[in-house]
Amino acid sequence: AQSVTQLDSHVSVSEGTPVLLRCNYSSSYSPSLFWYVQHPNKGLQLLLKYTSAATLVKGINGFEAEFKKSETSFHLMKPSAHMSDAAEYFCVVSDGNFGNEKLTFGTGTRLTIIP
Amino acid sequence: GAVVSQHPSWVICKSGTSVKIECRSLDFQATTMFWYRQFPKQSLMLMATSNEGSKATYEQGVEKDKFLINHASLTLSTLTVTSAHPEDSSFYICSAPTAISYNSPLHFGNGTRLTVT
Numbered sequence: 001a002q003s004v005t006q007l008d009s010h011v012s013v014s015e016g017t018p019v020l021l022r023c024n025y026s027s028s029y030s031p032s033l034f035w036y037v038q039h040p041n042k043g044l045q046l047l048l049k050y051t052s053a054a055t056l057v058k059g060i061n062g063f064e065a066e067f068k069k070s071e072t073s074f075h076l077m078k079p080s081a082h083m084s085d086a087a088e089y090f091c092v093v094s095d096g097n098f099g100n101e102k103l104t105f106g107t108g109t110r111l112t113i114i115p
Numbered sequence: 116g117a118v119v120s121q122h123p124s125w126v127i128c129k130s131g132t133s134v135k136i137e138c139r140s141l142d143f144q145a146t147t148m149f150w151y152r153q154f155p156k157q158s159l160m161l162m163a164t165s166n167e168g169s170k171a172t173y174e175q176g177v178e179k180d181k182f183l184i185n186h187a188s189l190t191l192s193t194l195t196v197t198s199a200h201p202e203d204s205s206f207y208i209c210s211a212p213t214a215i216s217y218n219s220p221l222h223f224g225n226g227t228r229l230t231v232t
Contacts, residue, residue, distance in 0.1 A: 036223075043121070043208055043223040044159075090158065103149075103221070105158040 002027040004091045006106035014114045019078040021109045023091030026072065033074045034092040034103070035065055044090065050074060061085070086113045118142060119211050121224025128199055128231055136194045136227045138165075138209030144189035145211035149221075150182075153206040165192040199231045 007022040025031055032051045036044040048059025055067045061084075065076045074091060091106040118141040128134050138148055146167045151159040163184055164172040171184035181203075183195040192211075196203055208226040 041125075041206075041226065041228060043119075043225040044210075045223075046221070102161060102164075105160075107158045 002029075002031065002093045002104050004033075004093045004104060004106040006089075006091050006109050008109050009107065010110045010112065012112040012114055013081045015083055016080050019076070019081045019085065019111065021076040021089050021091075021111065023074045023076065023106060024072050025074055025091070025093045027093055032094040033065075033067065034094070035059065035063070035074075035076045036090045036092060038088045038090065038108075040087075047076070047089075081111075081113050083113050083115065086111055119145075119209060119222045119224045121209055121227055123227055124225060125228040126230070128229070130200055130231055131198055133195055133197045134199055134229060136196075136207055136209075136229075138192045138194070138211070138224055140190045140211050140222075143211075143213050145192075145213075146189060148186060148192040148209055148211045150184065150192075150194050151208045151210065153208060153226075155206075159208060162194075165194075167192075196229065199229070201231045204229055204231045 003026045005024045013019055030052055034049045035047040037047050038044050047063050048057045048065055050057045050067045058064045063078045065074055067074050089109045092103045094103050120139045120141050122137045126134055148165040150162045152162050153159045161174050162177045165184045165186040167186045167189055173179045181197055186192040206226050206228050208223055210221045210223045212221050
């Protein structure tokens with residue numbers, strides 16, 4: 001069985017300061033991990049994904065995430081927050097058998113940017 | 116890039132009626148599509164896997180007779196909420212991979228907000 005735990009349901013940061021959204025995973029296989037962003041009443045947009053290549057993954061909009069097997073973590077980071085980053089972020093795991101067929105979503109972290 | 120189109124984006128219906136939601140892959144063929152449900156301020160829960168030309172696979176606890184899925188072509192899957200009730204009000208999102216291969220990206224529709232009065 002696979003699961004992800006997003007440690008913070010809500011994160012608030014000031015514009016221009018770093019962002020850290022935390023995610024821990026559990027998987028029986030070598031996992032594939034993803035971060036998706038969802039703006040209000042919208043679908044999901046893939047920010048980045050880890051698929052057993054480089055442990056530091058760079059994504060869109062200046063986001064990056066680091067896969068740490070020893071800590072079973074896949075935290076999402078951005079050096080400088082922008083107002084447009086305000087949204088809901090989901091950490092997602094897919095087991096290694098079928099790649100993307102079944103995704104398990106975390107409960108989400110709502111990111112608020114303070115002007 | 117690959118696009119998944121979902122229609123309608125929002126719908127309001129009366130209790131007891133049925134609502135059909137469409138999910139189309141616009142520039143690629145999708146033999147598999149996924150339907151998710153998202154309650155307010157909660158995460159996405161997989162409801163079912165739609166398979167072109169065969170029956171859908173439903174997750175545990177999802178009523179297949181209530182949530183009818185049809186995947187009649189390589190670019191279209193539909194979810195019909197039959198005899199809708201207020202508790203069916205939710206945000207429904209579909210997704211499709213661009214290819215059935217290890218870690219091919221999933222593309223999500225923009226979702227359909229269903230409100231049952």
